[in-house]
Amino acid sequence: MADPGKKTYRVLVLSVIKHAYLPDAVAAHPRFALVAVADDALRPDWTHERNQKYADMHAIPYCRNVEEAFRNFDCDIAVISSEAERHCDLAMRAVRAGLHIIVDKPLSPDVQECQSLSELIKQSGLKGMVWNRNFLPALIEARLALSEGAIGDLLAVHCDFYFSKDAGPPKETETMGSPPIDWLDRQLEAHADGSDGGVGTQPMGELQIEGIYPLAYINSICSSPFERVVASTATHFHQANVDNQVDDLAALSFVLENGVIGSLAIGRIGAASHPDIGEIKLHLIGTRGALVVSEARPEVGLHYKDQPKNEFKNIRIDNDNDFLLMDAFADALDCGTELPLDIETACNIARIIDAAQISANEGREVKIS
Amino acid sequence: MFKIEIQLEPKRKSLYEEAIRRLRSIYVSDDANTAPDARIVGPENAISNQGVPCLVDQPERIVSHTLASLIKSDSHIMPAHALRFSSRVKPIDEALRAGKLGKPGLMRLHYWATEGVSLKQAMFGPIDLARWFFQDEPSMRQWVETKHSLLCHLQFPSDGMALMNVSNPFEGEVAYESVQLIGATGAAYGDDHHNTHLHFRKNSISARIQHNNIMHGLMGLVSEFVDGILNDRDWNVTLKDTLRIHELLEELVDG
Numbered sequence: 001m002a003d004p005g006k007k008t009y010r011v012l013v014l015s016v017i018k019h020a021y022l023p024d025a026v027a028a029h030p031r032f033a034l035v036a037v038a039d040d041a042l043r044p045d046w047t048h049e050r051n052q053k054y055a056d057m058h059a060i061p062y063c064r065n066v067e068e069a070f071r072n073f074d075c076d077i078a079v080i081s082s083e084a085e086r087h088c089d090l091a092m093r094a095v096r097a098g099l100h101i102i103v104d105k106p107l108s109p110d111v112q113e114c115q116s117l118s119e120l121i122k123q124s125g126l127k128g129m130v131w132n133r134n135f136l137p138a139l140i141e142a143r144l145a146l147s148e149g150a151i152g153d154l155l156a157v158h159c160d161f162y163f164s165k166d167a168g169p170p171k172e173t174e175t176m177g178s179p180p181i182d183w184l185d186r187q188l189e190a191h192a193d194g195s196d197g198g199v200g201t202q203p204m205g206e207l208q209i210e211g212i213y214p215l216a217y218i219n220s221i222c223s224s225p226f227e228r229v230v231a232s233t234a235t236h237f238h239q240a241n242v243d244n245q246v247d248d249l250a251a252l253s254f255v256l257e258n259g260v261i262g263s264l265a266i267g268r269i270g271a272a273s274h275p276d277i278g279e280i281k282l283h284l285i286g287t288r289g290a291l292v293v294s295e296a297r298p299e300v301g302l303h304y305k306d307q308p309k310n311e312f313k314n315i316r317i318d319n320d321n322d323f324l325l326m327d328a329f330a331d332a333l334d335c336g337t338e339l340p341l342d343i344e345t346a347c348n349i350a351r352i353i354d355a356a357q358i359s360a361n362e363g364r365e366v367k368i369s
Numbered sequence: 370m371f372k373i374e375i376q377l378e379p380k381r382k383s384l385y386e387e388a389i390r391r392l393r394s395i396y397v398s399d400d401a402n403t404a405p406d407a408r409i410v411g412p413e414n415a416i417s418n419q420g421v422p423c424l425v426d427q428p429e430r431i432v433s434h435t436l437a438s439l440i441k442s443d444s445h446i447m448p449a450h451a452l453r454f455s456s457r458v459k460p461i462d463e464a465l466r467a468g469k470l471g472k473p474g475l476m477r478l479h480y481w482a483t484e485g486v487s488l489k490q491a492m493f494g495p496i497d498l499a500r501w502f503f504q505d506e507p508s509m510r511q512w513v514e515t516k517h518s519l520l521c522h523l524q525f526p527s528d529g530m531a532l533m534n535v536s537n538p539f540e541g542e543v544a545y546e547s548v549q550l551i552g553a554t555g556a557a558y559g560d561d562h563h564n565t566h567l568h569f570r571k572n573s574i575s576a577r578i579q580h581n582n583i584m585h586g587l588m589g590l591v592s593e594f595v596d597g598i599l600n601d602r603d604w605n606v607t608l609k610d611t612l613r614i615h616e617l618l619e620e621l622v623d624g
Contacts, residue, residue: 151539155515155536155538156534158534160477162551162556170553170554232522232530234528236474236475249530253520253522253532255513261515261518263520265475270555272555273551273552273555281562283479285481287538290481290536290538290539292545292547294562
């Protein structure tokens with residue numbers, strides 16, 4: 001129940017055309033109320049269908065004119081869950097209209113757009129957050145242990161981040177001569193199981209789609225900018241990635257400005273490769289000890305006769321990530337506190353990913369500007 | 370019966386004796402009057418044992434010019450690349466060879482050594498394992514070295530990659546190891562984190578790692594050594610592998 005002494009913030013959903021976990025999380029928090037869905041009139045029909053469906057589910061109107069929605073619904077916040085390539089455009093329009101923003105990950109595949117948004121929001125004094133998983137129980141525990149000095153000063157951070165999901169047909173199973181898989185068609189198909197984070201006309205690799213999650217972990221743990229990175233990438237698993245020349249497996253090694261070293265292994269490794277969502281771990285090494293943290297825990301094992309093959313066998317529990325992120329956003333609006341992943345930090349992460357891609361393409365170490 | 374003489378310092382010798390005790394048709398000979406069928410020697414004795422097939426323990430400690438001499442003299446020596454045979458790696462390797470994992474894509478390894486271990490020597494096994502899994506030489510090699518850590522990043526011509534971290538930052542007596550191999554159709558995870566027990570005490574709780582039994586790795590090593598001799602076949606690891614890893618380590622760490 002909402003605190004009667006505190007304001008309930010009015011939220012405009014700007015395009016909700018992929019997995020809806022972001023606007024759903026906003027709607028679930030008692031300090032926020034979804035007021036309307038809006039998108040541009042000239043979007044394709046499937047976009048309007050999905051927007052309308054979401055609006056109907058929440059019994060709110062769908063407005064096919066973004067600027068009109070800014071004027072008519074008296075909202076405080078815009079929540080953006082469009083194609084990643086449209087995130088920054090919609091976010092900048094919302095900021096110019098005086099709205100705080102919450103943007104789904106990744107901030108944008110275009111670093112320059114990220115930079116422009118970062119500068120604009122800084123000038124505006126408004127708040128902006130990119131969706132993240134920094135408040136998963138295991139991440140909270142890891143930061144708590146570090147802050148208590150459990151391992152002394154941090155020397156190294158290594159992250160494994162594998163999603164054991166499929167992405168259409170496996171590599172090299174398409175018959176010779178068949179047309180390449182269209183990226184957008186594949187993503188639209190993936191909507192059924194919620195694995196359409198890369199939806200859009202611009203193909204994105206796994207590092208670009210999901211890399212912000214582990215890099216945000218590392219940022220929250222290390223609190224230092226990256227200095228340099230070396231990366232290797234491959235299209236190892238999925239034909240859609242091969243046909244669209246975007247990675248599905250990547251390895252990064254890096255050095256932070258504070259001298260901490262680290263690495264990241266990330267990939268969409270196929271559903272057969274892990275019993276649950278994937279092996280996601282942090283290895284933290286300090287001057288007086290070390291920590292191995294499993295991102296999935298705590299969890300409860302569940303096994304039964306005729307269990308569907310694709311059902312997770314371990315169920316995550318005690319996950320307050322969505323609630324705590326929105327709590328942090330409410331606090332930022334109420335009192336000006338810091339956000340767990342603000343636009344500037346997300347922009348810096350976009351720069352790391354961009355540098356990693358240059359490194360992988362050119363086979364050399366790249367300094368982060 | 371196959372007779373093996375062991376010329377190692379007492380601690381290492383007893384480990385091999387215990388491993389050989391579990392193998393059929395092989396025994397340890399201490400009889401100076403009987404010629405052994407083979408020897409297990411330390412790195413310092415590799416060059417003086419030519420003539421009898423030798424398994425050289427801890428080949429990461431053989432100096433490079435000795436290796437070159439041994440290769441040149443066509444010595445009958447099998448270097449004991451122990452990590453390949455460890456009980457954690459064996460199921461991964463077998464699954465890979467059986468095609469269960471598909472084409473290897475990424476090898477990930479974390480190793481936190483106990484106090485006093487040389488990081489460069491500790492990286493010997495991981496680099497060997499990467500070359501072994503990908504069956505090739507790395508085409509891209511990157512390295513980050515700090516006082517307590519080595520981070521090695523390799524890429525292979527197949528687009529396979531290896532990301533390996535070896536550290537010894539704190540005063541500990543317990544090592545930690547995690548090896549993962551991500552293939553195109555499957556993945557294998559050998560991780561001490563998974564093999565951990567909890568130890569509750571007054572006001573504290575700690576983890577107890579169920580470490581792999583070193584005996585099983587040594588049994589695999591000795592079996593491969595003896596089987597190669599008895600069947601007159603090449604061993605699955607050669608001194609050229611040892612030399613190549615030394616060269617890579619020198620290029621990366623010392624270069």
